[in-house]
Amino acid sequence: MSIDYILSILGPMLEGAQMTVLLFLVAIVISIPLGFLLMLAVRSSIKPLSWMAHTYIYVMRGTPLLLQLLFICFGLPMLPVVGEYLVFDRFVAACIGFILNYAAYFAEIFRGGVLAIDKGQYEAAQVLSMNKWQTTTRVILPQMFRIALPAVANESVTLVKDTALLYAVAVPELLHFAQTAVNRDFTIVPFLVAGIIYLIMTLLLTMFFKWLEQRFKFE
Amino acid sequence: MAIIEIQNLKKSFGKQEVLKQITFDVNKNDVVAVIGPSGSGKSTMLRSLVHLEKIDGGSIRVGGESLVQDGIYSKPQEIKRITSKMGMVFQHFNLFPHLSVKENLELAPRLVKKESSKDIQKRSTELLEKIGLSNRAASYPANLSGGQKQRVAIARALMMNPDILLFDEPTSALDPELTGEVLQVMKDLAKDQMTMIVVTHEMGFAKEVANKVIFMDDGEIVETAHPDKLFVSPQFERTRTFLNRSFK
Numbered sequence: 425m426s427i428d429y430i431l432s433i434l435g436p437m438l439e440g441a442q443m444t445v446l447l448f449l450v451a452i453v454i455s456i457p458l459g460f461l462l463m464l465a466v467r468s469s470i471k472p473l474s475w476m477a478h479t480y481i482y483v484m485r486g487t488p489l490l491l492q493l494l495f496i497c498f499g500l501p502m503l504p505v506v507g508e509y510l511v512f513d514r515f516v517a518a519c520i521g522f523i524l525n526y527a528a529y530f531a532e533i534f535r536g537g538v539l540a541i542d543k544g545q546y547e548a549a550q551v552l553s554m555n556k557w558q559t560t561t562r563v564i565l566p567q568m569f570r571i572a573l574p575a576v577a578n579e580s581v582t583l584v585k586d587t588a589l590l591y592a593v594a595v596p597e598l599l600h601f602a603q604t605a606v607n608r609d610f611t612i613v614p615f616l617v618a619g620i621i622y623l624i625m626t627l628l629l630t631m632f633f634k635w636l637e638q639r640f641k642f643e
Numbered sequence: 644m645a646i647i648e649i650q651n652l653k654k655s656f657g658k659q660e661v662l663k664q665i666t667f668d669v670n671k672n673d674v675v676a677v678i679g680p681s682g683s684g685k686s687t688m689l690r691s692l693v694h695l696e697k698i699d700g701g702s703i704r705v706g707g708e709s710l711v712q713d714g715i716y717s718k719p720q721e722i723k724r725i726t727s728k729m730g731m732v733f734q735h736f737n738l739f740p741h742l743s744v745k746e747n748l749e750l751a752p753r754l755v756k757k758e759s760s761k762d763i764q765k766r767s768t769e770l771l772e773k774i775g776l777s778n779r780a781a782s783y784p785a786n787l788s789g790g791q792k793q794r795v796a797i798a799r800a801l802m803m804n805p806d807i808l809l810f811d812e813p814t815s816a817l818d819p820e821l822t823g824e825v826l827q828v829m830k831d832l833a834k835d836q837m838t839m840i841v842v843t844h845e846m847g848f849a850k851e852v853a854n855k856v857i858f859m860d861d862g863e864i865v866e867t868a869h870p871d872k873l874f875v876s877p878q879f880e881r882t883r884t885f886l887n888r889s890f891k
Contacts, residue, residue: 544737551693551731552751552803553723562750566741642741642783 433605433614440598441621444587447515447597448625451522451583456576458523459530466535477531484528490589493521497593514595522586529579537572538564570640577633581626598622646671646706646807646838647692653700653714654687661687662698663862669807669840669855674833676849676870677842679859680885685842688859689809692840693726705729706806727755730800734812736792738784744771744795745780748802756803763802770798774828790821794828808832810841846889850874858882 465477484492497517500510512520541564549559590597598618605614645668652665661684669675677685690696692703692710700714709717710725717725739747748767752758771777774794784792793813800808810829814822826848833839833852843849849856849870856873858866858881866873866882877883 542735542737544733544735545739547695547731548733548737548739549751550695551726551729552799553727553755554751558754562754563739567739570741640741643785 429609429611430613430617433601433609433617437598437601437605437614437617437621440596440601441625443515443590443595443597444584445625447519447522447587447590448584450519451526452580455523455526456530458527460534462527462531463534463538466531467538481528481531484525485532489521489525489586490592492525493518493589493593496521514593515590518590518593518595522583526579526583530576533572533575533579534568536575537568537570540571541567570642573633573637573640577630577637580629580633584626584629585622644671645669646673647840648704649688649692649701650703651701652688652691652698652703654684654691654696654698661862662691665701665859665862665864667857667864667867669838671838672836673838673855674853675840675855675857676853677840677857677859678844678846678849678885678889679865683859684862685859686811689811689840689842692809693729693731694722695731727803728806730803730805730808732793732796732800732808732810732813734815736784736789736796736816738792738796738799740784743781743783744776744787747784747795748799751799752802766802767798770801773831774798775824788821789817790824793817793825797825797828797832807838807840810839810843812842812844814843814845844889846874846886858885860885 462477462481465473466481468474468477496512497514500512500517501507503510545563545567546559549563554562587597588599591599591603594600598621602614602618606612647669649668650666652662653660654662665684665688677689679685687696691698692705694710697716698711698714702712702714703710705725705728708721708725710722711717716722739750742750745767748770749763752763752766753760756763767780768777771780774797776791776794776798779787779791779795784795787795797808797813813829814825817825822845826845829839829841829848830852841848841853851870853870856868856870857864858873858877860881866877866879868878873882874886877886
């Protein structure tokens, strides 16, 4: 296990890690707001909307992410009539899959956050003459985000690792380069290097969320 | 002059009748103590005044305006306007945990009242001084003791300039040694002629501060009298039994 060898594979692997980071950022930046909207839909008093949101979350959480990715990449183009318009770039397709899947999980996390808020908070806001919008935006949501933060952190770390599923739809990311090097050079060193790169990414992410938790401790 | 008129209030939770024909008046500057065993309907009665509970029948008038007449509620806007004349202090404080003490006081006035930010800040500074917590303006509720939290909750209610202040067992969640500081703030309010309805287990407070005590049991008012009369020579057996148990 020479330093020279590690340096020689590090270049392409970091290139793959860029893809991993890019997917992570796209997925998290879009799926969190989407999950938030989905949570609002679930809690909506408009029954059909709530019902549709529930069904969506059930399907997304009830089937493997890998199946969903394969479906979007290879399944959609096979649909009759509309199929030819649903051929995406692999990376774009993967992004769509991750966003749709993670939005469902974030929606459930946010819903849990809202449910954890004491009903006394609504009552206090009501007797202070605040309307529904003011109560939601100034009292409920800030507390919801704070309560949800540890679970969001957990889910984000899972997302970093789930990006390795790109391997299955043949998008060249970190694990793909590691696997290629392992096969070519007949050594497990690339796997170890990949593992360390994943650990560094999740460490940075964990530190970021710890900082957020500290920042919004309200003590 | 009656500032609150309550007539024949009725409410059930399912089959259980929790309020049966409750009728009483509160005059301006009254301090009314509502006492009675747990489950007697005191809190439900109080909460129905600010529309936290919906009543099934009867009438509530506040400041001469009808919140509900013979079981029929006024329009939502009317309800909002009428209930905004009352402030409420809860057993469990219900402070906003994500806001500092000062922000807890100023949030609702900023959103609801058409006042300059300067006036609001002036009032919050004055009120914090009044409750003796000027030095805790920047603290979060998590760092306050129970007694301090309840004092902040009282100040927060006062920020809306209510005509009437309702207290729902304000000291029941406090350690015994912390009740004094909250009761002191309430005594000061009584001295300033604030109209108050206090649901309480603090017989000492009722005796000392209230000018009218209502004893409720099993969803009805058994006896209403001046504390000197009610505590010394109660007219009904149920009142006597309850008082004997409370003072044991």
